[in-house]
Structures are given as structure tokens and as C-alpha cells.
Amino acid sequence: MIWPAVIIGSLGAYLLKLAGYVVPERVLENERLRRLTALLPVALLAALVAVQTFSVGTALQVDARLAGLAAAIVALILRAPFLVVVLVAAVTAAVLRATGLSV
């Protein structure tokens, strides 16, 4: 079921962009819609961080991913670029697992 999601998702993402150019401005000028659209990425990304760090299916688990996340936060505080942040997290988790310090 990967390709249906990719195709429908891609089409939808494109149509959302196109809508911004072709829909009458008044429709999108709604103050409430504007505020909500600004809040959605923050809420969804935060939920994705949490779920991807702690979940295994429908169970919660603390493992090397949490150490990776902590390392990523340190990298972000130090203003590291995106790729460095991601690499630091992966290396941290990989090292912890290789040394048997974490699952």
C-alpha cells in the first residue's frame, strides 16, 4: 500500500500549492484558517518526533533513539545544519547499540 499513498499524497500536496495561486484570494484570507495553517506544522512535527522516538507499533519503548534525539537537540542548540543533526543522532544510536549500552 505504499504507492497509493505516495501517488495520492503527491497529487494532494501539489493541488494544495496550486490552490494558493488559483483560488480567489478572499477564500484563503480567512484569519482563522491562516492562524491554523501556521500552527499545524508545529503540532504535527512535534507529534511525529514523540511517536517516532518512543513507539514500536502500539507499544512505547525507551531505547537508543532517545539518546539520538538528545544528541540531535544538542546539535540544534549548537546551530548545526540539518544533515549534521540527523547524522549525529544516527551515529549516537548506532554507537550505543554496537557497544551494547542500549537496545
Added chain:
Amino acid sequence: MFTGASQFALVGVLGAGGGVLAAVLTALLLGARNSLYALSLRPYLRTPTAPSTWRILGQAQLTIDESTAMAIRYPEGSRQARHAFLATGLAIFVLWNIGTLIGALGAAALDDPRTLGLDAAVPAGFIALLWPRLRDRSLIALALVSAAVALALVPVLQPGLPVLSAALVAVVAERLIARRST
């Protein structure tokens, strides 16, 4: 799909066992901001003559965080604004998709992504996207509440749905912010 956070989210939700609907909805809710980017780009990308349909169709695909940020640094309707938009959008479009292709082909060569810590790279990618958006206290509070609600729902809902609960948290947050500002 050319809008990074949505692409990551789609893959993330599917990878965690979520259904097609949950994955697509999460991606589209994340991508909804592009509609507003397009709306605010209209005056910047305005041309002296009416643009062709093809131009608008192409311009739509290149509308992302980065191309918007670069275009709005220049005067509305200026050639610089259009060039900045096009150069940024095209460069990222090409490089991003090359990167996606390398990743897709490379992933097949891996045995267990966990050994390389790739499962830890996923939340790190999301927090790197989130970090610059945490501009004030109410946004930080929204992020923390969304994360907590999603985690609390992990044991009770199907994979994919806990993340979507964040959209409801955002709706509540919007009402609270609206009430405070009036």
C-alpha cells in the same frame, strides 16, 4: 511529492505501520502551509503580462519554504523576486529528488537500518524541521502538548492516528490564541 516535511511524514507514518489514509492526511495537513505561501507569493511573482497556465502549474510545484523565503526578500513584482524563487526552487527540486533516489536505491542495500541508527535519524529529522518554528512560548507549549497527547494515544489507537491527533490539538490552540488576542 516536493515538500520535505510532508514527504518525511508520509514515509514515517507508513513505516510505523500506519494506514494510507493516516499517512496521506498527515502529509497534506503539513503541506497546507504551501497554499498560504502561494497566496503570499502572488504579488511577488506577478509578471507585466498575464502568466501562461504552464507557468502557474510549474510555479506551484516549486512553492516550498525555501523558495518562498528567498522570493519575498525582493520587491513585489520584481525580476529579482521571480529569479530568486525560480533558482532556489529548481536547485532544491533537482538536488532533493537526486537525494531521494539515492536513498531509495541505497536502502535496498542495507540489512538492518537499526544497526546504523537510522531509526534514530527519523525523529532527529523531524525535530530539525520543528526547531526553527518554535519562535515563541505558545508555539513551544503547543509542541509539548501535541507530543504528549500523541504519546498517550499510541497504546490505544492504530499506528498513524496518534500523530493526527496533533491536528486537533492545533485546532484547540488556534481557538485559545484567538480568544487571547481579542
